[in-house]
Amino acid sequence: xxxxxxxxxxxxxxxxxxxxxxxxxxxxxxxxxxxxxxxxxxxxxxxxxxxxxxxxxxxxxxxxxxxxxxxxxxxxxxxxxxxxxxxxxxxxxxxxxxxxxxxxxxxxxxxxxxxxxxxxxxxxxxxxxxxxxxxxxxxxxxxxxxxxxxxxxxxxxxxxxxxxxxxxxxxxxxxxxxxxxxxxxxxxxxxxxxxxxxxxxxxxxxxxxxxxxxxxxxxxxxxxxxxxxxxxxxxxxxxxxxxxxxxxxxxxxxxxxxxxxxxxxxxxxxxxxxxxxxxxxxxxxxxxxxxxxxx
Amino acid sequence: xxxxxxxxxxxxxxxxxxxxxxxxxxxxxxxxxxxxxxxxxxxxxxxxxxxxxxxxxxxxxxxxxxxxxxxxxxxxxxxxxxxxxxxxxxxxxxxxxxxxxxxxxxxxxxxxxxxxxxxxxxxxxxxxxxxxxxxxxxxxxxxxxxxxxxxxxxxxxxxxxxxxxxxxxxxxxxxxxxxxxxxxxxxxxxxxxxxxxxxxxxxxxxxxxxxxxxxxxxxxxxxxxxxxxxxxxxxxxxxxxxxxxxxxxxxxxxxxxxxxxxxxxxxxxxxxxxxxxxxxxxxxxxxxxxxxxxxxxxxxxxxxxxxxxxxxxxxxxxxxxxxxxxxxxxxxxxxxxxxxxxxxxxxxxxxxxxxxxxxxxxxxxxxxxxxxxxxxxxxxxxxxxxxxxxxxxxxxxxxxxxxxxxxxxxxxxxxxxxxxxxxxxxxxxxxxxxxxxxxxxxxxxxxxxxxxxxxxxxxxxxxxxxxxxxxxxxxxxxxxxxxxxxxxxxxxxxxxxxxxxxxxxxxxxxxxxxxxxxxxxxxxxxxxxxxxxxxxxxxxxxxxxxxxxxxxxxxxxxxxxxxxxxxxxxxxxxxxxxxxxxxxxxxxxxxxxxxxxxxxxxxxxxxxxxxxxxxxxxxxxxxx
Numbered sequence: 031x032x033x034x035x036x037x038x039x040x041x042x043x044x045x046x047x048x049x050x051x052x053x054x055x056x057x058x059x060x061x062x063x064x065x066x067x068x069x070x071x072x073x074x075x076x077x078x079x080x081x082x083x084x085x086x087x088x089x090x091x092x093x094x095x096x097x098x099x100x101x102x103x104x105x106x107x108x109x110x111x112x113x114x115x116x117x118x119x120x121x122x123x124x125x126x127x128x129x130x131x132x133x134x135x136x137x138x139x140x141x142x143x144x145x146x147x148x149x150x151x152x153x154x155x156x157x158x159x160x161x162x163x164x165x166x167x168x169x170x171x172x173x174x175x176x177x178x179x180x181x182x183x184x185x186x187x188x189x190x191x192x193x194x195x196x197x198x199x200x201x202x203x204x205x206x207x208x209x210x211x212x213x214x215x216x217x218x219x220x221x222x223x224x225x226x227x228x229x230x231x232x233x234x235x236x237x238x239x240x241x242x243x244x245x246x247x248x249x250x251x252x253x254x255x256x257x258x259x260x261x262x263x264x265x266x267x268x269x270x271x272x273x274x275x276x277x278x279x280x281x282x283x284x285x286x287x288x289x290x291x292x293x294x295x296x297x298x299x300x301x302x303x304x305x306x307x308x309x310x311x312x313x314x315x316x317x318x319x320x321x322x323x324x325x
Numbered sequence: 326x327x328x329x330x331x332x333x334x335x336x337x338x339x340x341x342x343x344x345x346x347x348x349x350x351x352x353x354x355x356x357x358x359x360x361x362x363x364x365x366x367x368x369x370x371x372x373x374x375x376x377x378x379x380x381x382x383x384x385x386x387x388x389x390x391x392x393x394x395x396x397x398x399x400x401x402x403x404x405x406x407x408x409x410x411x412x413x414x415x416x417x418x419x420x421x422x423x424x425x426x427x428x429x430x431x432x433x434x435x436x437x438x439x440x441x442x443x444x445x446x447x448x449x450x451x452x453x454x455x456x457x458x459x460x461x462x463x464x465x466x467x468x469x470x471x472x473x474x475x476x477x478x479x480x481x482x483x484x485x486x487x488x489x490x491x492x493x494x495x496x497x498x499x500x501x502x503x504x505x506x507x508x509x510x511x512x513x514x515x516x517x518x519x520x521x522x523x524x525x526x527x528x529x530x531x532x533x534x535x536x537x538x539x540x541x542x543x544x545x546x547x548x549x550x551x552x553x554x555x556x557x558x559x560x561x562x563x564x565x566x567x568x569x570x571x572x573x574x575x576x577x578x579x580x581x582x583x584x585x586x587x588x589x590x591x592x593x594x595x596x597x598x599x600x601x602x603x604x605x606x607x608x609x610x611x612x613x614x615x616x617x618x619x620x621x622x623x624x625x626x627x628x629x630x631x632x633x634x635x636x637x638x639x640x641x642x643x644x645x646x647x648x649x650x651x652x653x654x655x656x657x658x659x660x661x662x663x664x665x666x667x668x669x670x671x672x673x674x675x676x677x678x679x680x681x682x683x684x685x686x687x688x689x690x691x692x693x694x695x696x697x698x699x700x701x702x703x704x705x706x707x708x709x710x711x712x713x714x715x716x717x718x719x720x721x722x723x724x725x726x727x728x729x730x731x732x733x734x735x736x737x738x739x740x741x742x743x744x745x746x747x748x749x750x751x752x753x754x755x756x757x758x759x760x761x762x763x764x765x766x767x768x769x770x771x772x773x774x775x776x777x778x779x780x781x782x783x784x785x786x787x788x789x790x791x792x793x794x795x796x797x798x799x800x801x802x803x804x805x806x807x808x809x810x811x812x813x814x815x816x817x818x819x820x821x822x823x824x825x826x827x828x829x830x831x832x833x834x835x836x837x838x839x840x841x842x843x844x845x846x847x848x849x850x851x852x853x854x855x856x857x858x859x860x861x862x863x864x865x866x867x868x869x870x871x872x873x874x875x876x877x878x879x880x881x882x883x884x885x886x887x888x889x890x891x892x893x894x895x896x897x898x899x900x901x902x903x904x905x906x907x908x909x910x911x912x913x914x915x916x917x918x919x920x921x922x923x924x925x926x927x928x929x930x931x932x933x934x935x936x937x938x939x940x941x942x943x944x945x946x947x948x949x
Binding site for chain 2: 034037038041080081082083084085086087088089090091093096097098099100101102103104105106107108109117118120121123125126129130132133135136139140143144145146148151152154155156158159161162165166169170173176177179180181182183186242243244246247250299300301304305319323
């Protein structure tokens, strides 16, 4: 019973924080572009509105896929330690987290491809290409940290940085951190890596046929993915945190960096993006990996 | 023990007798496979069972005996391949209802050689069974179709090449170690490598080449796509799930123990040279197979390359030479058997109903074949290595082993391949089953019951092995312990990694996934109602195309799905084409042989050859 309650609380917390970040992000971008911008709680209003509207679907695969996508990301979230707390007792294995995250994306891709709109499928094809682009440098970064610590448990890696700020992997392995930040930008699908959304080109790609609660579920999936991805970075590079407030604050710092980059950059074409990800962040990550191996 | 081999032989004969009656042959086929599975189940744990036949001859100083024995690792391979074969043979009854030719008799003979390979006690028996499997599969692939001849010939010539190398290797091994038995000769080979390194390594590489030919590893990765594209679909299912593992089994019992304990120069303190040879073969196969699979348009070719990539993972696991990597590889053998069988059964079902295997000509089949779609969906989730289905556990163990050995290049190659797998797997899903249904497939129906039941069984097995890996890991660890490896018997749901604090409980992963889906399902049900509308409704922006004097058109984005990505790789893929290399070798041979032939045909050539011969004879005489 306790476990069920914890699972619910963690899920709601992740959704809440993710939506809050999204709202603040929109406000920040607006201020950078000298607009007034929506209120910071706009994302909650959006989701509330979307779930209360009627919506259309084309077949059962769309329903199944959307439920699977949010479900997969929530499951991933339950494996990520948040300030030392995990929803259930597991070894918080990084590889499990990376693979579980994929089921969410697969569900989303399946749902939008089932909608039968070519724009959506083009978006998915770009998203999967981008995934190959960022996953390789990001894994290389993780590999370095795993080899240093001799463990693939996210919790142990975050504990190993306890003590002073100088123990943070961000300070100890700055090259890794830079590579991970660039990969994170692509992972979140923010500019300059938003070729899969590209509203002017393919009409928001995956989102083109989603309406009502389906779009709402897509919003929530995005919120949870923001939460999970920033939480992984905080655990890997910023030493986790002793309480939840500091943890969320650190997550917010990471999110703010992506928002700043998002606000001022134009968009890469998909092949440019993949080439960039395989040269610059990959090169930096490999350099750090070699330094780690030689040590 | 011997009845295990006799039953398939007798079945082959009786099927050949009843070949005109299709129902009888396939029923016999099913019954025989059922018996084999039962028999294998009953000999589990009786590792001392054996049967041998002494000829009393000696060849090259080694005793020439034929024998089979219940080798634990062989049992592990044989049992799971028998299980998959039984499921495929249920499928075959329905699938072959309307087919003209009958592949069952040859197939039964292959099952006989299958058991022979897995239970062979000595290299002579092994070689005989290996050869039997090679030429019989030629007939099974062609199955009376002229179109399939090219692929089958390609396969046959590679098989013959491999068999020739195997024969040389076996003779050398027999001559230098004085025994043909597999396990003692492994120790013998170790001693040869320690005393005269070059000879030992040549023998080892000869064996390795034979085995990687059968398992479609890097330089020989072309045959699956040629063969799978044309062969009969149900037999291809067997081939892609079971037969491609024939190279892996002898590697596991012979090459891995030798390479693991040999004393050779080490690279960066991580592994010896041979380990890296195996690893690079695996890594190149994994990456190249993935890239080529991404660019295919034929669904059977796509999954053929996916098999190449999966064989690459298995070699990567072997190359780590740790017990976790070894277990992971052998676990992946069975996982790949299960998921590839599931995927190919659905492809066979699609071909059965539509007669089409080019992906861009299909689409929207989920509306007509929902069960096939579900099987395919679970199959690709398993193939992508996503929990909670099978395929994840074994990949996880292999990556753990590579990371703990600090083999960073191999680990990155593995991640590249398995992330690239999402790309081609999703492309197949989207192009075949999702999107809009073409008009010509409006009348397509779901498959009949005999084909639906095996697919359903495959779904259950994939989920079962994914959540309770113990059903495979327990027999595996028992077998490894019986052979003499220092392993603990695995528990039902927990997998052990090789890094610190690396234990995952797949049961918990499954529960968490279910919890996530329940929460998101609740959100879904709390939301306002939704209405199912046909795809055209949204698509034409509320207008009626008829009012505009046009027809509703259908668009599927599926032909060059990854065009921008392909353009990045075109220069690379054009420069490495093994087929061109083989073709140029073939051309040169042809040129040489026609030249020699020409010499014989013309008078002056014969005189020339005669004089060369005489000259050589005289020279030889002088030297001696």
